[in-house]
Amino acid sequence: MIIIDVPLHITSIWLPMYGNDPMSTGSLGCGVVIRPGVRLTVKPAASPIKYGIDHVDLALRELGVNAEINYSSPVQLGVGYGMSAALALGTALGAAVVARKPLIKAAQVAHVIEVKLGTGLGDVITEYYGGGIELRLRAGAPGIGVVDKIPYPRDLTIVTTDLGKYSTSEMLRELRDRLAILGDKYMSELINEPTYEKFMELSTAFSKEVGFLTRGLEDKVKPCMRYADAYYVKKRVLVFLTRRDETETLINCLRTVGYEPRIFEPSNEGIRVVIDEGNMP
Secondary structure (H helix, E strand, O other), X not given: OEEEEEEEEXXXXXXXXXXXXXXXXXXXXXXXEEEEEEEEEEEEOOOOOOOOOHHHHHHHHHHOOOEEEXXXXXXXOOOXXXXXXXXXXXXXHHHHHHHOOOHHHHHHHHHHHHHHHOOOOOHHHHHHHOOOEEEEEEOOOOOOOEEEEEOOOOOEEEEEEEOOOOOHHHHHHHHHHHHHHHHHHHHHXXXXXXXXXXXXXXXXXXXXXXXXXXXXXXXXXXXHHHHOOEEEEEOOEEEEEEEHHHHHHHHHHHHHOOOOOEEEEEOOOXXXXXXXXXXXX
């Protein structure tokens, strides 16, 4: 049995970059890589199994592996946590171990699946490498794109709350022109000053200009902002950057305004792949 632990990723600023093929297509941007993430177990199977999840079925098919896949996750698909990328990546990595193929090739398969399905552009590479607060400097699949890190406070905690669902393909279609302008503007500023303070400032401003962080939402969470460094919205997930000693107070405040929060830690580490030899053929 292969055990794969994949962190989640919530981008805050992004600029879609469409290349000549899925491998060079991706995004420039930044965001937080967080844990707990998606935990998968992969066991070789004698015959094909269909899971009804495109990212899982396609990863197994592309790597030519029959496998029994089980997974657990603290979040749902379609909210903004990079969940589809984590499923594609975890399945592909497990299949690569079974097939004795390089992990980097499996990660590239997962990236191509995400691009072709229109469910993500930069999640696979960030989840593969990790980075805490990551900065995507060159678009593309793992091995092609480049991810850097932005230093952040040691006691940083990520608190989120789900606002609903919004598919990535729909988002990219509706916001394509706006993202091209705003993504370039904000990324230029952040690359010029890649600090935690600038990341906070620009992430919040980007969310407002794109239209995710509305005036109504700001007014609703305003009483809780004294307990956070900053906040932003990606698709339908509201993200707070706070400190460990403020986390409980922030959570209680969010509950008083009608939200049920989740708690995460930034993850500098990317994927973890462990083989349980007692369950391998």
